Amino acid sequence: MDGLTKKELLEIDACTGCRECLKVCPVQEVTGNYKISPAEKIRLYREFIKSTRGLKALLDPAGKGRPDRKLLEDFTRAAFECTVCGACAEACPAGISTQRLWPVLRREMVKRGIGPMGAQGDMPGVVKNTGNPYNKPALERYSPWFPSDVEVKEEAEVAYYAGCTGAYEAMPMVRGDVLVLGASETPFTMLPPEEEVCCGFPLFITGQHDMLKDLVQRLVKSYARRGVKTLVCSCPCCVNIMARDWPSYWGGPLPFKIRHITQHADWAIRKGRIKIKTPLYERLIYHDPCYLARGVGVTEEPRSVLRAITDMPLVEFYRNREKSRCCGAGGAARKVFHDNAVAIARLTIGEAHDKGADRLILGCPACYAKLNEAMEGFEKPVGITDIMELLAEVL
C-alpha cells in the first residue's frame, strides 16, 4: 500500500460488494472458486492493508507490518490466477479499473517477495538475456516467418513492431501483418531482431516493473533514430502498454503514435491502397481481444476489415466488443494455470462452433496461440485464423 496512488486506494475502498464482477469473470466461469474472484481480491487486499497498517498492526510492536501468512498466500493465488482481462471492470458499478489495478497489486506482492508464480519469476532474467520472455534466440525473431518478397527500409515514418508472442508463438499472424503492410504500399521499417526487444508487457502484468524503464528507453530511442512517426503493432498487449504506460517510463509524450495493425489495414482498404481480389463467402466470427477492446477501444476497425473480406454478415459473440469474453491466455497465467486457460479458451471456441461460424477470427497472438492449443482434441472444432493472415489470403 505504500506504492499505491490515491486513485488506487479509492478503488480498493469503492467496491460495493455487489458481486456483479463474478458473473463475467472467466476464471470464475471455469473454476467456480470464489476465493479467486475479483471481489475477493479486493476484500483480501483490504485485509492485507489492515493487517499491515491497521490499528492492530500499529499497536503490536512484535508483529507490526507482518501480515498473516495464510492471508498472503490466499491473495497471491487470487492475484496471479487472474487473466487480467478486465471484464470485471466493465461490469463494475463503481467503475473500478481492475485491468489497471491488478498489475499494481501484483507489483506490491512482488515487492514483498510473495510473487510471481512459477515460471513468471524467471522472466526478467530471460528478457535480459534474450530480449524476449520465451528464452528463444534473438536472431531467430524474424527469420522463420518473414516473407522474402517484402522490403523493409532502414528509415521510414511507419515502423512495424512484431512483438515477442507473435514472432515466436503465432508466426502465421505476424507473417500476415507484414504481407498486408507490403501490399498497402506503405514504406516501413523494423528494428533488427536483436534490437526489437520485449515491450515490457509480460513484466508489467506480473508485477516485475524494475526493467521497464530500460526497455522502453531503448525501444523509443531506436525508433526515434529511424524517423518513425507511427509505430504499428501486431499485439494488443504491446499496443496497450505502449499507449498507456510507455509515456510514464519515457518521461513524456512519445515521439510517435501507436496503432494496431487492424487500424492500418482498415485505413489502407478505405484509401484504396489494398484491394481484395477474392472476397470470401464464409461466416466469420471475430473475437475481440481484451487489451484491444477494453484496453484501448479498438473494436470497429477489425470489423470494417472483415466486412471488406466477406460478403456474408459477420457473426457476433453474445459478449462482444468491450464486453468480450477472455480467451484464457491473459495475465501471463496461460502457462502457469494451463488448465484454466484451456477451459476458458474452449468456451470461446464452443460458442463460435454453436453459432455456426466457418472461421473464428482473432487479433491477438496470445489468443491465437492459446485457442489453437485448446482446439486440439476438442469436440467442437472451428477454423481459427488471424485477421491479417485472412486478409493476406484474399489480396
Next chain:
Amino acid sequence: MSLFLLLSAYAAVIYILARAAWRVWLFSRAVPDVRPDGYDASGVRSISGWVVDIVLLRRLMRQNSALWAGQWVLHMSFVFLFIRHLRYVVSPVPGAVSALQGAGVVAGYIMVCSILYIAVYKLVFECGKYQSLYNLFLTIVIVVIGASGLALRWSQGLDLAGVKRFVIGVVSLRLEAAPGDTLFAVHYVTGLIFLAMLPAHVFSAWLTTHAARERDLSMKRVLHD
C-alpha cells in the same frame, strides 16, 4: 438507559472519526498519480455525465437493470429519510425539511420494500451466489431500522418531543432523559450501528465513477489521436 444511549452515540462517532482519520493517514502516504497519455478527459460533458452516473447509478443500470431497480429506489429513499430525520437534530426546523416530511414517511415504506426486494433477488433469483457476508449483515441492519421505524410511526405513546430533546442533547453534549420506549432504543441503536459500519463506497464510489467516465470518454482517443 439514557446514559447507555448517549454513550452509544459517542462511541459510534469516535469509531467513525477513527475510520476517517486512518483513511486520511493512508491517503497521505499515497504516491503521486501518474496519468498515462490520452487519459485526461475533463470538461462540462464529463462532469454532467458523471452527475447523471451518480444520481441514476447508471453503471449498475447498464449492467443489471433488475438489481438496479431495487438499489436505486433504496438509495433515493435514504436521501429522503435523512432529510426527514433532520427535524430531530436541528431547531428550529427549516421549512424545506418540514415540507418533505410527507415524502420522508413514504420513503420509510419504500426503503423496507426495496431492501426486501434486493434480498429476495440476491438470495432467491441469484441463489445466494453473489452476496457478500458484509452486505448481508447490512441488509439485516437496514431491515431492523426500517421495520422499527415503521412500527414507531404506528405506535401509541411515543413522546416525539422527548425524542427531540434527547437527540439535541446528544448533539450538544448534554444528558437528557431518553424516551423509555424499547422500540425507540432498537431503532436508535441499529441506526448507530449502520452509521458506524457505513460502507466505504459511500465516500469513494462517486470518485471512482468519475475516473471511469474519464476513462470511457478518453478511450477512443488513446489510439485514435
